[in-house]
Amino acid sequence: MVAVAILAAGRGTRMKSDLPKVLHQLGSSTLVGRVLESCVSIQPSRIIVIVGYRGDLVQKSLLDNIDNDNIPTLEFVEQTEQLGTGHAIQQLLPYLKEFSEDLLVLNGDVPLLRPETLKQLINTHKENQNSATILTANLPNPKGYGRIFCDTSNIVTQIVEDRDCTAAQKKNYRVNAGVYCFKWPALAQILPQLKPNNDQQEYYLTDTVNFLNPVMAVDVNDYQEIVGINDRKHLATAYEILQMRVKDDWMAAGVTLIDPDSITIDDTVLLQRDVIIEPQTHIRGRSTIGAGSRIGPGSLIENSQIGKNTSVLYSVISDSVVADHTRIGPYAHLRGDSQVGSHCRIGNFVELKKATVADRSNAAHLSYLGDATLGEKVNVGAGTITANYDGVKKHHTKIGDRSKTGSNSVLVAPVTLGEDVTVAAGSVVTKDVEDDSLVIARSRQLVRKGWRLKQSEDNG
Template sequence: MVAVAILAAGRGTRMKSEYPKVLHELGGKSLVERALLSCASVNPSKQLAIVGYQSERVKASLTNYENLEFVEQKEQLGTGHAIQQLLPHLQDFQGDLLVLNGDVPLLRSQTIAKLWETHKKHQNAATLLTAQLPNPRGYGRVFCDNNSYVQQIVEDRDCTTAQKQNCRINGGIYCFNWQQLAKILPDLKADNDQKEYYITDVFAMMQPVMAVDVEDYQEITGINDRRQLASAYQILQQRVKDAWMAAGVTLIDPDSITIDDTVTLHPDTIIEPQTHLRGETEIGSGCRIGPGSLIENSTIAENVTVLYSVVSESEIEAGTRVGPYAHLRGQVKVGKSCRVGNFVELKKTSLGEKTNVAHLSYLGDTTVGDRVNIGAGTITANYDGVNKHPTAIDDGTKIGANSVLVAPVTLGKEVTIAAGSTITEDVEDDSLAIARCRQTVKKGWRLQS
């Protein structure tokens, strides 16, 4: 049985922000959310977030985590002081406590699982995650025996020249036997220049303590300022893109592409340069996305092309072509083998199969059937200044260029709308609707001088 505590009380002054540091986003999720998600592999029986600065804002951001408890740290007096706040909340808890930092967002779930498994296997009092840094300057060093049991932790400024050759540093991620830790916590003292209580002071009072080296030292990267946030994003992107290329996805220019780690891609899809995939997006096999496209929270079936376009909160079925310069937003559903072309905007609209909206059109709150052709410059006038109204266009209908469909309006099957018409009334099946003034030509109309 394991409980997880996330340290999320600090302000993060170096971020130069009115927001708490842990609420800054990395790849579509806040730093603290990423810390929480990294613990999923250990299936914790309790999850606690230790909050302080703007605690209400932090709590509000995590309302989707139903089993998360919040612990107030009214004064930020160090990591040891933060863990002391858990004492009344874990009074009857018998198990292990995992301690993570809310500003360390790159930990892999398998790393956390390995830390806990090592802790249980060796029945340690405490186990800490360590890393072998190529340049450990400025970090405290962890000294272990040949069996990885911790013998000493020395701050960088206190290390001898020989000790500085040791590259193992403390990653700030810990697993404790809670019952042993709970007995020691009240005895922590703030005997240091900062007058803070350090959780690392407990290691001298607990035995045995073991170190577990993380395989990729970048996982323990902490975020203290905007540059480190940007660096962490690059690390996350490299992970994601390497994984998808290994899985059979072609990225034409990986450095110009961004892909959230919540995105799902299928083999033989090609992602062109300057394309960005966000949120809960899934893209089927054989697609060509981009260049210059943004897809967010959308589902795209196989063999779809999206060129220089934006697709948000929408679904596109197989064999459809989108773009260039199209915008699909707000619950759009496009059927199989459709064409949504140049400078077309669709909002809360569904298209049936083999339907074309080729260029310069706007359809909003519209239901379109199969084999419909929407001529260039067609718009649905769906807003009366107060409410939005629907338009329905049935199978096989053809809308002439530069037409306006004033909603609410319904067009039946196999209807033809003459070019330049403004349609304000329903049109029955198999009808031709012409709604424009008859052309008048007046010869010699100019005034005589």
């Protein structure tokens, strides 16, 4: 069995933020949230998060956003002073007294590690019965990273932090990724012996290598996996890497991205074959897009489900569901758990909020439908609104099958229109209307022939 320790105590001063560094967002998740999710496939027996700066926020964020049943109950250990990686792991000594297996150490600000990389690290560790196994990478520009020196069998002979390297040592491009697997009983004996003998006066976890044997290095296949986040520029770089992965995978799976550089897709999104994503489109959260649908250009889909062969043009859809063969937009806005059936049209400048629209219904122009339920084959005339708010509470509007509203109608909720009801243009409907009715709710038009506005002396 393997226990996991995630280092998440630092503030991250270079982020220039009051938020702990590990809680900054990378796509659909926080940095530390991504690190946590990468652990799922290795099935750890325990996960311990070492917190420090605003640790209560880190703890709350992780507990509030866990949605994977395979993650064990999280444990949190406080590091009151941040005196280095070795000092952080020293905090585990009281909590792992009886633990006799392996400990995987991860950094909460290294969010791009693939689960298969962690599996490779652990398997190598176990197969070779190492005391410690270190994830390494050969970087084209290793500045800022500690260097790893190995023999021909990948046995580590020395680790030197970048700031402590000589000019000759800095020519070695193999770096420490800050990810380790230790035999915990061996490490526990060494931890109390660490000394802060370096420029930073910190306790380095890498110093334990001098006391453990054997220690082996495992090179990561893609060096971009070990990108660490220290500032906003690093965060942007990590997002570019993540987006490249996601978009490459979807194009290989049969999705067309018209202009990949202008499109963003969260890695929590699910797309089916023959989906076409137009430029300047962004798909976020737990969204799904059905086969053959065309999204964009210029659209935002967030935490929503879009059916098959549906189009969404220059529109925003959040927390909503759209069924098959439906047209959305241009410039429509669906939000607040709205649901649209199949073969519908929600057109130009139409807003739906917490509205349900049944199959083959249309709202083509300039309408607001809030807190409303529309039956099948309903036609909403241009400018129709449901007046759902009385200044204190929201109220519901119901429109039956095959009913029609004329242009510039106002339905003052709570109100129900039956089936096959026609609302005359310009009506303000305040009372329920029974089936098979025409409702006219407006003042009679008056025409006074020969009438003209009297001119005053001042305006001639």
